[in-house]
Amino acid sequence: SAVISQKPSRDICQRGTSLTIQCQVDSQVTMMFWYRQQPGQSLTLIATANQGSEATYESGFVIDKFPISRPNLTFSTLTVSNMSPEDSSIYLCSVEGLAGGPDRPYNEQFFGPGTRLTVL
């Protein structure tokens, strides 16, 4: 399993400002994922971050709004830019490890504790 930490754990921000969320993993991982979970809702994937390449964004999420960095195999940041109250949510970092043998590979996925963001 992977141990994941996120900073900050929570923040209250003003409309129009930006917040950068950090995600640190205790082991090297190829892929890191950023999810958003709005109150009472399921998890929605924002983007996938691979080290050394640009992040891949899901439909409805754009780089200008959610720029992501992945400088090495244990660290990533997600910035929520020009925030509005609709961005109030929990943002979760996740990593994936490929398990199983070559014939039946599968992914184990682990989550960080999340960053609870409130935008006023």
Added chain:
Amino acid sequence: QQPVQSPQAVILREGEDAVINCSSSKALYSVHWYRQKHGEAPVFLMILLKGGEQKGHEKISASFNEKKQQSSLYLTASQLSYSGTYFCGTENSGGYQKVTFGTGTKLQVIP
């Protein structure tokens, strides 16, 4: 498209059983199950791979019917600690693929 879970919510008394269903409109390679307690991150429970496997974890087990593109999570003799929101997560192929999370089922176990 997001997998649909049923029921949306369920209340159980300690010791009762429950079944949570997850249904996808796409062919599946694997189904994951997670439990999320209030204010915490989701915790991985188990994964089922293509092949109709049924896996168990203490008193929680699950099945995967790839033809029907469905999975079910079985909770037997429920305990207070089972309370939380359960999510299924699906992958459409093996290797490094993103997991799409289901709509969620809120489970509350009462004494």
